[in-house]
Amino acid sequence: MPRAALPLNFAHAALTIARLPNFGVRDIARRRSGQRTGMPELFVARSEDLPEGARAFVTANGSQIGVIRAKGQLHAYLNMCPHQGGPVCEGLMVHRVEEIIAEDKTYQGMRFCEDDLHIVCPWHGWEFNIETGRCAGDGKHGLKRFQTVEREDGIYVVV
Incomplete structure (x- = not known):
């Protein structure tokens, strides 16, 4: 069952969050230039509107998709956590926490x-x-x- 888009209700200094309109599905097989996937693509944003650490949300077939630029790459996921359906793409981005164990097997903290x-x-x-x-x-x-596609005219999600 599709769920409605939830507003962002948190702030985090390290994140720039972009909420951009849904510009519609395009069939790339009809395009004359750029990479062709042969599958419908949904326009997400212009590349310059989605800098490192930013997110954009689009709706396809009644489901919300979160597009995130992280570590220099684009990542797109259904904005629904498999646990209980929460808006996972709206969550904080953090590095994995590792426990530090000394040679004598004693706990030294985390990093x-x-x-x-x-x-x-x-x-x-x-x-x-x-x-x-x-x-x-x-x-x-x-x-x-x-799958995401980035071309001169913007960022797309293959749906």
């Missing part, structure tokens, strides 16, 4: 792993790897991923 960025569902804290969409706590759960 962030700069190589592994996670998105955290704002409802219950489930974490997902931004690159794979897999749940950090249990890899059998994951987010539904969508």
Whole structure:
């Protein structure tokens, strides 16, 4: 069952969040230039409107898709956490937390792993790897991923 878009109700200094209008589906097979996927694509935003760390949300077939630019790449996921349907793409982005264990097996504290960025569902804290969409706590759960295409005229999600 599709759910309505939820307003963002948090602020985080490290994130720039973009909420952009839905410009409609285009069939790329009819386009004369650019990469052709042969499948319908949904315009998300102009490239310059989605800088590093920013997000945009579009609706396709009654479902909301979150598009995030992180670590220099575009990632698009169904904005629905597999746990209880929360708006996962609206959650905080944090690096994976690692425990530090000394050679003598004593606990030394925690640190962030700069190589592994996670998105955290704002409802219950489930974490997902931004690159794979897999749940950090249990890899059998994951987010539904969508292909993205970036061309001169903007960013698109293949639906």
